[in-house]
């Protein structure tokens with residue numbers, strides 16, 4: 001079995017992948033807000049022959065985790081943001097400072113669709129761009145839905161936006177605090193994504209395929225106007241591409257990769273931007 005770990009600022013996600021059949025056998029998440037207890041809730045390591053890790057937690061947490069895993073698992077691979085990988089050139093002035101979850105997402109997106117806009121809706125919402133030739137432009141970082149809500153300190157942090165709610169309903173002015181907050185932050189997040197996507201495609205003269213991942217991907221998806229795919233395993237896809245272990249992975253296959261819809265034409269994107277400027 002292969003254990004894939006995606007340690008984020010809010011949740012540490014794991015999945016167990018069968019190295020022979022490529023099937024995902026189990027998955028889970030550990031709430032890791034303030035501190036991550038290495039090893040907690042992680043499946044039985046006896047069956048694990050390799051671990052792949054993407055972590056944006058504090059360095060000490062990662063070190064502790066790796067030390068603990070190394071005692072029981074022979075192969076431990078830790079992803080790092082590098083100046084170049086898999087045909088993608090990191091756009092950061094200091095490539096190592098790009099969040100490794102963003103780098104994994106960008107690599108996975110490029111492997112799947114060529115140039116892409118990779119959006120990760122977690123503690124933060126990150127929006128990264130890779131051009132068809134593999135140039136990563138850098139990206140945008142916006143507070144995530146939960147962070148925005150918490151920062152208001154209005155006691156609404158634990159009332160989540162209903163993932164089934166129509167984005168039209170979320171456009172209406174709220175008539176109680178919880179709705180005003182939920183509708184407000186939702187609009188802040190999706191408006192930012194829609195606008196940023198259009199601006200960058202316009203600047204670069206290319207319509208890019210869009211993919212969304214992260215804990216809030218499903219709800220954010222309802223407000224993203226352009227064609228896009230939701231890809232819960234996008235960060236894991238970057239780990240598979242960076243450290244291919246199975247036959248399928250060596251052939252470039254990432255499990256759970258979605259079909260990515262064709263982007264709308266650049267003319268349409270530009271018309272949309274021009275229209276919003278007139279208002």
Ligand SMILES: Nc1ncnc2c1ncn2[C@@H]1O[C@H](COP(=O)(O)OP(=O)(O)O)[C@@H](O)[C@H]1O
Nearest residue numbers: 008009010011121122123124145146214215216
């Ligand atoms: N069941 C859930 N538990 C925790 N957070 C959830 C859940 N469902 C959706 N979320 C949202 O997902 C976010 C965490 O997403 P995730 O992509 O795992 O973040 P990170 O990578 O920053 O840890 C939370 O901030 C919250 O807004």
Ligand SMILES: CC(C)(COP(=O)(O)O)[C@@H](O)C(=O)NCCC(=O)O
Nearest residue numbers: 008009056097098099101122123124
């Ligand atoms: C921006 C992030 C906090 C997002 O992390 P997440 O919301 O997935 O927990 C993370 O990618 C990070 O710590 N990045 C380093 C700074 C940067 O990417 O510029």
Ligand SMILES: [K+]
Nearest residue numbers: 120122124126
């Ligand atoms: K994120």
